[in-house]
């Protein structure tokens with residue numbers, strides 16, 4: 001049965017963000033999102049520009065392709081998108097990966113619940129700050145984080161400006177027991193000038209570190225760049 005809309009399968013590479021940064025992993029990127037973030041670095045998953053590249057795949061087909069690409073060189077798979085938590089059918093893939101001894105992780109914004117989230121080993125929830133143009137449904141996020149409270153989860157907020165930083169504080173204060181990450185925002189997700197991008201991202205990282213170290217509410221936060229953007233710029237499939 002073909003039931004999962006897939007836009008990219010790639011790796012092995014390293015997880016460039018958040019709670020398992022540096023972990024060797026494969027990626028499966030699904031199509032479709034319930035959000036439209038102004039600065040989304042994966043807008044092709046939802047803006048129609050890659051519509052003809054979407055493949056409807058079964059969990060077994062995805063697993064076969066992961067093995068063809070990665071061979072013996074992986075033991076971890078990250079699901080991202082778009083919002084993979086829109087897809088009930090992804091639960092079959094999560095079980096199949098686990099039956100084959102593969103650890104799983106997911107990137108989602110925390111707007112939708114799926115029962116199979118409980119089976120994912122490392123779950124990153126990334127609620128969106130004001131600069132995205134999106135509004136967080138905190139009651140939905142409360143519900144989801146309550147269900148996940150005994151699991152290995154984290155919150156990761158992308159920060160572009162002071163308003164975003166204030167939002168990040170509010171999120172961290174609302175869920176004090178959930179490991180909390182601040183992530184540098186990439187303002188130019190289209191440039192191919194890697195030198196300009198790198199120096200811009202590093203100066204934004206320095207700014208975010210400075211803001212976090214001055215703020216007592218961020219005493220437990222971790223401050224990270226997107227490591228893959230520092231290494232490969234805006235290249236897709238890495």
Ligand SMILES: C[S@@+](CC[C@H](N)C(=O)[O-])C[C@H]1O[C@@H](n2cnc3c(N)ncnc32)[C@H](O)[C@@H]1O
Pocket residue numbers: 033039040041042080081082083084107108109125126156158183184185186187189226
């Ligand atoms: C492309 S999203 C896909 C998963 C899910 N829709 C989400 O937003 O969490 C993966 C991660 O990239 C982050 N992200 C997207 N665009 C970004 C940008 N321009 N700069 C920094 N992080 C970005 C998101 O906030 C999210 O944490």
Ligand SMILES: Nc1nc2[nH]cc(C(=O)O)c2c(=O)[nH]1
Pocket residue numbers: 013014015016017027042080081107228238
């Ligand atoms: N290397 C690498 N790390 C990532 N972490 C989160 C990603 C994503 O787009 O969800 C991503 C990605 O696309 N590449």
Ligand code: SF4
Pocket residue numbers: 033034035036037040041042043045081082083109128
């Ligand atoms: S929620 Fe994630 S995939 Fe969806 S638009 Fe925002 S950053 Fe992009």
Ligand SMILES: [Mg+2]
Pocket residue numbers: 041042
């Ligand atoms: Mg990305």
